[in-house]
Structure formats: structure tokens, C-alpha cells
Amino acid sequence: MLKIENPRWKELINNSFWSVGGAIASKGLLFLVWILVGRILGSASYGEFGIIRNTVLMFATFSGFGLGLTATKFVSEYMHRDRNMVVTTINVTYFFGIFMGILISVLFYLFSQQLSVTLKAPQLLFDLKICSIILFFSSLNGIQIGILQGFQKFKEIAKVNVIQSIICFPLYILGAIYFGVHGAVIAFLVSYILICILCSFFIKDIFAKNNITFSFLSVKKGFSILYTYSLPTFISGLMVSPIKWICDTILISSAGFKSMGIFTAALTFNNIVMVMASMISGPLLTTLASKKDNENKTDVNIERFNLLFPWYLSILISLPLIYFFEIGHSMFGDSYEVMEFRPTFIVALFFTIIMMFKEGLTRIVAVNNLQWWSLFSNLIWGLSLVTFVYFYVGIDSTTMAIGYTLAYSLNILVLFPIFNKRNLIPKNSILGFDSLLIWLLLLSSAIFCLQNYTLYIRIIVFCIVLCLVVYIVYKKFIRIKNESN
Incomplete structure (x- = not known):
């Protein structure tokens, strides 16, 4: 039997096992969903759904502000070395993530009609307004997944992805069949809300075990992380999703x-x-x-x-x-x-x-x-x-x-x-x-x-x-x- 002695490789393989297992189960279902939704909607309507999805991804760049990657990087790096740095990172990413999520969601809702005109698709106005809610949960989800990855909770992430995929699979199909693009967008919203709820259960447990509480003073200390790491990550992201959307x-x-x-x-x-x-x-x-x-x-x-x-x-x-x-x-x-x-x-x-x-x-x-x-x-x-x-x-x-x-x-x-x-x-x-x-x-x-x-x-x-x-x-x-x- 093959034995792996290197602790770094042991850790990588163990974490990868859950990441791979969860991805195969959940993303396999997601892959099947996109194919079935594409067949149900047809090329033109699937194009409408595609631009809606890409619009969410573009504005999620603004609401996310690179906070998910920031949480993963700093939590994993300081988890065993500096507890205060971990607490500071979590507090500042959560606080700023909620702030950016609300701000971008409100602005997106207010300008959704102008956006539908820009896309030359007034029929998508309802869907774009739904996307404003998705953006808020997208911001939270990015931070939550980042924190779970930082604490190396890949088994928990796998559970989140699998449960969310199983529940949302029929919602996408039924939504596309009976309500077309509108139904697919509603299912898209439900998937983001589910991820947020499921991640919250696991993060609550992590906070209790590590005695992590919210502190505004900790948030103030952590602002240096935002402009030294999150800001360049955010600006870097602006060169991707918005460019794709344009x-x-x-x-x-x-x-x-x-x-x-x-x-x-x-x-x-x-x-x-x-x-x-x-x-x-x-x-x-x-x-x-x-x-x-x-x-x-x-x-x-x-x-x-x-x-x-x-x-x-x-x-x-x-x-x-x-x-x-x-x-x-x-x-x-x-x-x-x-x-x-x-x-x-x-x-x-x-x-x-x-x-x-x-x-x-x-x-x-x-x-x-x-x-x-x-x-x-x-x-x-x-x-x-x-x-x-x-x-x-x-x-x-x-x-x-x-x-x-x-x-x-x-x-x-x-x-x-x-x-x-x-x-x-x-x-x-x-x-x-x-x-x-x-x-x-x-x-x-x-x-x-x-x-x-x-x-x-x-x-x-x-x-x-x-x-x-x-x-x-x-x-x-x-x-x-x-x-x-």
C-alpha cells in the first residue's frame, strides 16, 4: 500500500479529496443543468440567460471586491501563527463585504432599466431586477467560501455544493420549462441563497470553536489588508468580468x-x-x-x-x-x-x-x-x-x-x-x-x-x-x- 510521508502532500491530498468529490457530484449536476436548460430554452433564449448570468458575474466583481481570495489567503497563512490576524481578516472582510453587497445591489436595481436598454432587451428588465438580489448574496458567498477554504473546511464546502446542486437541479429544469428565462433566473437566485444559508451553519460552528466575535475595532485595524491586498485583487478583477460583459x-x-x-x-x-x-x-x-x-x-x-x-x-x-x-x-x-x-x-x-x-x-x-x-x-x-x-x-x-x-x-x-x-x-x-x-x-x-x-x-x-x-x-x-x- 502506498504511504505518503510528506505532511504537506498528505494535507494537500486530504483536502483535494473532499474538494474533488464535492466538485464531481455538484458540478456534474450543474453541467447537466446548463445543457438541459440550453436545450429547453433554445439558442436565442439561452443567449438571453447567458448575458444575464454574465451581467451578474460582472457586477459581482464590484460587490465581491476580492474579499473571498483575501479571506482564504490570510486565514490559511495565519491560522496557526497569529489568531488576532485571523479574527481581523474575518471581521474586515465580512463588514466590507456586506457594505459593498448592499451598495452594489441597490445601485444595480436603480439602474436596471437603463441596463436593459443598453442590452437592447427590455424583456429582461424583470430578470435584471432579480439579479440585484443575487448580487448581495454573491458578495456574502464569496467571503463565506473564502473563510471555509482558509480554515481548510473542504469537506464542509463539498457538502454545501452537493446539497445546493441536488435542490436546485429540478428548480432549473422546471423553471425553464414553465417560465422560460424568468424561471431559470429565479432558480439562479435560489441557488445563491441556499449557498449562503448552508455556509452560515458551518461558519457559525467555526466561530464558536475559535471564539471569533465581531468587533468594530478589529475592522478598523484590518483596513490595511483591504488596500494592500483586496484593492489590487479587485482592480485586477475589473479587467476580466466587465471586459467580458462589454x-x-x-x-x-x-x-x-x-x-x-x-x-x-x-x-x-x-x-x-x-x-x-x-x-x-x-x-x-x-x-x-x-x-x-x-x-x-x-x-x-x-x-x-x-x-x-x-x-x-x-x-x-x-x-x-x-x-x-x-x-x-x-x-x-x-x-x-x-x-x-x-x-x-x-x-x-x-x-x-x-x-x-x-x-x-x-x-x-x-x-x-x-x-x-x-x-x-x-x-x-x-x-x-x-x-x-x-x-x-x-x-x-x-x-x-x-x-x-x-x-x-x-x-x-x-x-x-x-x-x-x-x-x-x-x-x-x-x-x-x-x-x-x-x-x-x-x-x-x-x-x-x-x-x-x-x-x-x-x-x-x-x-x-x-x-x-x-x-x-x-x-x-x-x-x-x-x-x-
């Missing part, structure tokens, strides 16, 4: 809600890959933050795992779907135009792999208090995407996906040399000749699958490419193992 509105103006629906459907698989990769994001972040040695360093193998795992996982999930796009199209149905869905789907999966390539580095930046570098990274990405979408004439779902690909690629090309020079990237991890070979195989695969080759030819080529990728990854781990020994 691009979505341009897509709707150019190609309509039907094209938006196709793009949303394609991104469903993007979201699943991100969820699968994030299954150990919380455990990794807490392990990296809490297990620094006296020289402010962590285990190099954990750092490598942090960088390689999300990338390899995204390849494992995305590569078969790139070669066999029919899987994705058959799930959503014939209302999604196949000639537009196919290239959008393939390109979206390709930029998903690019996103995961730098996912681990994002955690390293967070752990080392380099959030201003994250801001710079997102600024490059945001400006690149908006520039492409704004100046491209006749943008549709496919060209939107191409814009995302170019933006993420430019982001990596500009920033990776900088991060590598600052020794943020461990040797023998995501940079090297083997990584270049994998990228060439992936790019060739995407270009190949955009052509109209028969299924039999694609099966043969897929098997060859998969064997090559597996061989390269295998040789990589052999080198890492030899180096460790």
Missing part, C-alpha cells in the same frame, strides 16, 4: 442573442474544465500559503504540481472534445447552428487550455502578495480582447472565441518572461522544449479539426496525437522524479 454586448449588437447563445453553450465546456481544474485550487492555495518555510519558500514539487496539474487536466478533457465536436453539439440540440457552433466550440476549447496553462501561476502570484502583477496581466488581456472585438467588423461567436485566444496568448507571451526572470516559475515545470512540443500538437489539432475531415480520419489522428502527448508527459515526470531523488 464584449458580450458588442456580440449581441452585431450578431444577436442566437450567436450569444452559441457562444454561451461553447463556454459551458470551458466552465467545466475550469471547475475541474479548480477542484484543488483551494487546497493548493491554502497549502502554498500555510506551508512556507523560514525563507518564504514552499516545496518545489508542490509548486510544480500547482502549475502542471491544471494544464494537463485541461488537455485531458479538451483534446477529445476538440476532435469530436459532435459530442458538444448533440448535447445542446439542433437549434444551435452547427456551422457556427463547430468552430466556436473548437476555438473555445483551445483557449481554455491556454487559460489553464497560466492558472497555477495565478495562485503563486496570490500567495506571494504580487496582486499588482495580476492587475498588469489582466490589463494586457482586457485591452487586447476589447481592441480586437471593437475593431473587428461583423463579430460573431467564432470570431469572439478567436479574440479570446489571441488575448490569452498575448498575455502569456508578454508576462511569462517577466515571471520567469523573477523566479516565480520552478525549473522543469511549464516552460521547456517538451511544453513547446505539446503546444505544437495542440495548435495543429485545432487547425486540423477546423477542416471538414471525416470521423474516421479524426479518430486516427486523435489516437496518434494523444499517444504523443502522453509520452511527452510521461518523460517529463520521469525527469522530475530523477531530479527529486
Whole structure:
């Protein structure tokens, strides 16, 4: 029987077990929900639901203020070293989170009519007003999950996600069947409220065991955390969700809600890959933050795992779907135009792999208090995407996906040399000749699958490419193992 002696790896594996288990159960149901809702609503109505969901995510950036990540980072780092710092972090994030949640929710409600006009969708006014309530609970949920992750309560988070998914699954389906977009949005609201209620039970227990109480004096002491860590995290987030929302509105103006629906459907698989990769994001972040040695360093193998795992996982999930796009199209149905869905789907999966390539580095930046570098990274990405979408004439779902690909690629090309020079990237991890070979195989695969080759030819080529990728990854781990020994 395999025994793991390293306490850091034991902790990571134990936390990841619950995170992975909870994600498979809950996010698997969520994935099924988005597919079924997409089939029930059709491409145009699903496009409306997609822009509503993205609007919530955009304004959640303002109400959240990066407080969830702040709570995770500081609670996990100081949990065994400085109880006062933990209490201060919890107090200031809760206080400011409630304040921002109320403020943004009220402003969103007051300007919901103008927002529906901007979207050229007055029929969505009711749904946008419902979103104002969602925003408040979104702010609370981010902080609650952040605190639970900081205390490494991944088993409890798994329970929250599973219970919420089981209850909301039928609500989404019945809501979409009987009330269309309105019903799906109501189910969306219920899911956020449920998460808040369930998290409150576990957090109440944590507060009782650790004798944590609310103190305004503690809040005043913790404001330095907000402008040194939360503020750059918040500003960095402004370069993501709002940029995506702006691009979505341009897509709707150019190609309509039907094209938006196709793009949303394609991104469903993007979201699943991100969820699968994030299954150990919380455990990794807490392990990296809490297990620094006296020289402010962590285990190099954990750092490598942090960088390689999300990338390899995204390849494992995305590569078969790139070669066999029919899987994705058959799930959503014939209302999604196949000639537009196919290239959008393939390109979206390709930029998903690019996103995961730098996912681990994002955690390293967070752990080392380099959030201003994250801001710079997102600024490059945001400006690149908006520039492409704004100046491209006749943008549709496919060209939107191409814009995302170019933006993420430019982001990596500009920033990776900088991060590598600052020794943020461990040797023998995501940079090297083997990584270049994998990228060439992936790019060739995407270009190949955009052509109209028969299924039999694609099966043969897929098997060859998969064997090559597996061989390269295998040789990589052999080198890492030899180096460790």
C-alpha cells in the first residue's frame, strides 16, 4: 500500500479529496443543468440567460471586491501563527463585504432599466431586477467560501455544493420549462441563497470553536489588508468580468442573442474544465500559503504540481472534445447552428487550455502578495480582447472565441518572461522544449479539426496525437522524479 510521508502532500491530498468529490457530484449536476436548460430554452433564449448570468458575474466583481481570495489567503497563512490576524481578516472582510453587497445591489436595481436598454432587451428588465438580489448574496458567498477554504473546511464546502446542486437541479429544469428565462433566473437566485444559508451553519460552528466575535475595532485595524491586498485583487478583477460583459454586448449588437447563445453553450465546456481544474485550487492555495518555510519558500514539487496539474487536466478533457465536436453539439440540440457552433466550440476549447496553462501561476502570484502583477496581466488581456472585438467588423461567436485566444496568448507571451526572470516559475515545470512540443500538437489539432475531415480520419489522428502527448508527459515526470531523488 502506498504511504505518503510528506505532511504537506498528505494535507494537500486530504483536502483535494473532499474538494474533488464535492466538485464531481455538484458540478456534474450543474453541467447537466446548463445543457438541459440550453436545450429547453433554445439558442436565442439561452443567449438571453447567458448575458444575464454574465451581467451578474460582472457586477459581482464590484460587490465581491476580492474579499473571498483575501479571506482564504490570510486565514490559511495565519491560522496557526497569529489568531488576532485571523479574527481581523474575518471581521474586515465580512463588514466590507456586506457594505459593498448592499451598495452594489441597490445601485444595480436603480439602474436596471437603463441596463436593459443598453442590452437592447427590455424583456429582461424583470430578470435584471432579480439579479440585484443575487448580487448581495454573491458578495456574502464569496467571503463565506473564502473563510471555509482558509480554515481548510473542504469537506464542509463539498457538502454545501452537493446539497445546493441536488435542490436546485429540478428548480432549473422546471423553471425553464414553465417560465422560460424568468424561471431559470429565479432558480439562479435560489441557488445563491441556499449557498449562503448552508455556509452560515458551518461558519457559525467555526466561530464558536475559535471564539471569533465581531468587533468594530478589529475592522478598523484590518483596513490595511483591504488596500494592500483586496484593492489590487479587485482592480485586477475589473479587467476580466466587465471586459467580458462589454464584449458580450458588442456580440449581441452585431450578431444577436442566437450567436450569444452559441457562444454561451461553447463556454459551458470551458466552465467545466475550469471547475475541474479548480477542484484543488483551494487546497493548493491554502497549502502554498500555510506551508512556507523560514525563507518564504514552499516545496518545489508542490509548486510544480500547482502549475502542471491544471494544464494537463485541461488537455485531458479538451483534446477529445476538440476532435469530436459532435459530442458538444448533440448535447445542446439542433437549434444551435452547427456551422457556427463547430468552430466556436473548437476555438473555445483551445483557449481554455491556454487559460489553464497560466492558472497555477495565478495562485503563486496570490500567495506571494504580487496582486499588482495580476492587475498588469489582466490589463494586457482586457485591452487586447476589447481592441480586437471593437475593431473587428461583423463579430460573431467564432470570431469572439478567436479574440479570446489571441488575448490569452498575448498575455502569456508578454508576462511569462517577466515571471520567469523573477523566479516565480520552478525549473522543469511549464516552460521547456517538451511544453513547446505539446503546444505544437495542440495548435495543429485545432487547425486540423477546423477542416471538414471525416470521423474516421479524426479518430486516427486523435489516437496518434494523444499517444504523443502522453509520452511527452510521461518523460517529463520521469525527469522530475530523477531530479527529486
